[in-house]
Amino acid sequence: MTTNPALARALAERDYKDPTPVQSAVLAPEASERDLLVSAQTGSGKTVAYGLAMADTLLGADERFGPATAPQALVVAPTRELALQVQREFEWLYAATGARIVSCVGGMDPRQEQRALNRGAHMVVGTPGRLRDHLERGRLDISAVRVMVLDEADEMLDLGFREDLQFLLDATPPERRSLLFSATLPRAITALAKRYQRDALRIEVASAEGGHADIEYRAIRVVPKEIEHAVVNVLRYYDAPSAIVFCNTRETVRHLHATLQERQFSAVALSGELSQNERNSALQALRDGRARVCVATDVAARGIDLPSLGLVIHADLPNDAESLQHRSGRTGRAGRKGVSVLLVPPFRRRRTEDLLRSLSVTPAWSGPPSADDIRKLDHERMLRDPLLTDEPSEDDAAVARTLLAEHPAEHLVAALVRLYRAGLPAPEEVADPGEPRGARERAAPRGFAGGPAAGGGAWFRLNVGRRHKADPRWLLPLICRRGNVTRDDIGAIRIFDEETAFEVTAAALDHFSTAVRKQDGADVIIEPMSGPPTGRPERPGRGRAPHGKAPYEKPARGKSFRDKPAQGKPAHESPRKPKAGGGAHAAGAYAERAPARSRPNASKGKPAGKRPKSP
Template identity: 55%
Template sequence: MSLPETIAPALSGALAARGYASLTAVQTAVLAPEAADTDLLVSAQTGSGKTVAFGIAIAAQLLGGKDRFDAPRTPLAMIIAPTRELALQVRRELEWLYAQTGARIASCVGGMDIRSERRALEQGAHIVVGTPGRLRDHITRNALDMSTLQAVVLDEADEMLDLGFRDDLEFILDEAPEDRRTLMFSATVPRQIATLAKRFQRDALRISAAGEAGQHVDIEYKAMVVPPHERDLAVVNTLLYYDAQNSIIFCATREAVKHMASRLSNRGFAVVALSGELSQAERNNALQSMRDGRARVCVATDVAARGIDLPNLDLVIHAELPTNPETLLHRSGRTGRAGRKGTCVLIVPFSRRRSAERLLQMAKLSAETMPAPGIAAVQAKNNERILNEVAEVEALDEEHSDVLKALQERYTPEQIAAAYLARELSLRPVPEELSDAPIRPLDGRRGNDRFDRGDRNDRGDRGGRGERGERGDRFGGERQERGPRFDGVWYSLSAGRKHRADPRWLLPLICKAGNVSKRDVGSIRILDNETRFEILTEKSGEFFQNVQDHGTGEKGLVIRQATDGGGAAPRRDDGDFKPRGFKPKGDRFGGKPSFDGPKRGGWDKPKGGKRDGEGSFKKKPRRDA
């Protein structure tokens, strides 16, 4: 299928070189005869090719029938985008689209050097791409001349209004020439967009490129219902299970982004973080790492990820559920773009089942409910990929034939295969162990939200009677037999409760630093300024040697041998430990001894008190008595 003849010849060549055999629905709609030289109000879903659409829509007007632009002077067109990333992304798209026309494109975005932008404007530009706030700054400082402006494009207009740019947009449009052409592109057309269009557009043609029933048809939705404390573990296993070329994980806050990125980095993932606290240079570097393959996982907040388009992004994970259906659609729209298939996974804690059901219902989406992939499922996927990769390997060049023959002569095929398998498995992060829990589909049925929100009663989680009930009755029942005591050596890590230390990221860090497995790590005790942990005695020497040779892998964290063991606090599983201050009460419950709760003095010995013959305390009279 050939491209339409209404496209400017220079742009047709660029599209063909880019691999465009046909246009998307929105790109075809803006080239219709009735859309020529008129204002447009276009609603199209994310990832439908809107940048190319308005690029080819205004090309004929800007070129004026020529194949190339004249020398650059004052701008002929202005593209306004809500965020820095989207503005720079639009500039990159227009640069290859207009490459054969000799167009000079300048960008004006917040966070960049305003003096460099001003010099670029003074040297002349045919098209200016920028964010509302920075464009307004240049206009008020007389650095941006809008007298020859022929077209103004508002990209993601609904997002700009949501972010509070209404005053800036009205100022810019009031300064633009009245005879300019105005094109508004928006995912939806709420009342405020319609009001803005009515004020600043003239007899605008309304174009709807895709109906509601057709939104996100290229995205497969999955809902993984997990215990709240296993959310991060489910994210790790999901990344390993799908093994997408590029993935993005959405969190609600900047702190959650840093926490998630740190945990994934400790497990061996090539990850970058993207949040509003980063400088523009840091955000650009993070996105460039995803584009050139140095990173494969991006952890981001909603604001930082608005409008970004990462290549080969096949997996979107909602580590924290969005607050509204619009955000859900916006997040998910990072994948499944321009006909490419994608997968969207919602990590749903038991307590948020009803919220997830309402969210999907309001967004008019359906998701397949499934458990988070366990170790067996991840390993099966890895084995399948390894077998397929071997089948795709082509014959080696002649320069490597000598090494190949030497390998065949020295080792058996089994040894070569074992070495290859070991290398492949060592390059992949280790999957996490998840608990088995019955999963009920998200079907929107009403029930008792207090306990029906999750299946915690079916598995004894957080107050249920499933597995815990097997331990016998609390009073009068038989106590469950404990396993063998862990025989280990204590070590100290220079991070504690004041540093927000968490066993969920400490355990992988310890295992990675000392090259040991989870089974070799015993108790972990988090104190105020440090963390004490046990290492199996047989592995202790090897563990400490690895730490001395390679460090912890984290800046500022040090592991040392603990001289006083695990600390002063006694372990509750070390025999018949009784907290100080408890007093036997006789046979109140079936002849079994029970204990009083703490009095005003707490569990510790009152200051100045002494023991009596029965093991309790007698307090001295207070001085003020």
């Protein structure tokens, strides 16, 4: 790798032998002293790449900088964590050059940054908003900037920093060299480059695998209510030196972080509600090994680079393919292998397949790791533990002989096993919602399971029937949600005037019965039946709107489905929909309404509870 001798020594000390593709590209002869527009995937070594590309412009043939005055290089990054990470990378890369590097990021004390700038700097690394603030207040002088770097430019535009970037670019000397790095090159990025760069060399070094060559993707089927348990088992199964668990909201981060800590995981949290000092402390705990699990939102974890990060878990599915790529890109960096695990409830499978297909990724699908799988791995890991494989010291051997004189060897080994297991979080019992019917027979809990049905299943009843516009199109999804089962686990559905009976297969009976035990505040009640239903069910099309479509209205606040229609209303018209947040019912049947497509009148601007007039 041809570069400045001082930087070459720093790379050798870090055992950098072979440059990554992006590093080779920016150091090629045709890229020397030119503006660069680089498309490189996350984890490709681009921070070191533009650090090396800047050296010829800033140092030339010299190995050390002169006195620090006004900065000669300005690096702009989208997030605080990424900016501070760039500063750390530059500190070891430019250690032998005497470079003074100052960071300016939101969330830190601006007066302390001002004092650092007043003492002089060779390079300034920061976020767009804080850099602009220092510039407007006269604290930052960029009149001597010779190189300007925009790192993850597409992300900065997505976060709304376009005006700040243009302000900074306009304020720098027009003869400065600009290096623009971006994971993708959308039209907005190319327009920015065309306006502010001169004869830029375009470099595209994204791998043919789309940046996923070193990442193993796993899609794990989970029951919605067991996602936290699945996270526990995945962490225990892979036992990575460090892992990130991604959630979509701050509240989920708080809850899952507390859950993991209760289960003996050394975990930290990262979200936008934390101060920058708290976020720095959390990241430092991950770097020095005091913590092994980070629970984070997308924005907080953007740009994090942890060398030992071997596992990424998507507890909540990302909103788009780009977020999935950025999340997964925290692992499998710079030639290291990593695993990206998506936890997929049954109703999100199609969405997950679409996300992965858009990234040209084919995952391995499976159920969650079982407690037995984890215990088996624990046994294998214990046999490989250095405590057993390393040669004992003389002091340890002496204590061992004393213990053997007092206790049987088997007793001592059993105590060692207990100590080893005591330091491990207990695995959870989890179900696989995609397990074939009949693959695992379950016994029903006493006193709750319904009566026998064909094939060893049981019958249950719902307190809604034909008079309440019951329809399998919304009943079946409701039953599956409440019982955490799939459509394949539900057999026959029979609709009567005042109630509906349905059959649950033997394979799902235990799980379904446990899931529907708690029904506090729900209007639609699921109860076991002593045997198959008797009587005549609803005839096809009876009591429905034309074309077999029956509109469905939820009951009014405080009303049960057993209540009679309000006085003066026709029997087929249901009471009005309750207001949002209305009492205990809001958590019950009101959250389980029929989909819009099963209420045809609503889409035509007609009252939802009335039948259309006959032609």
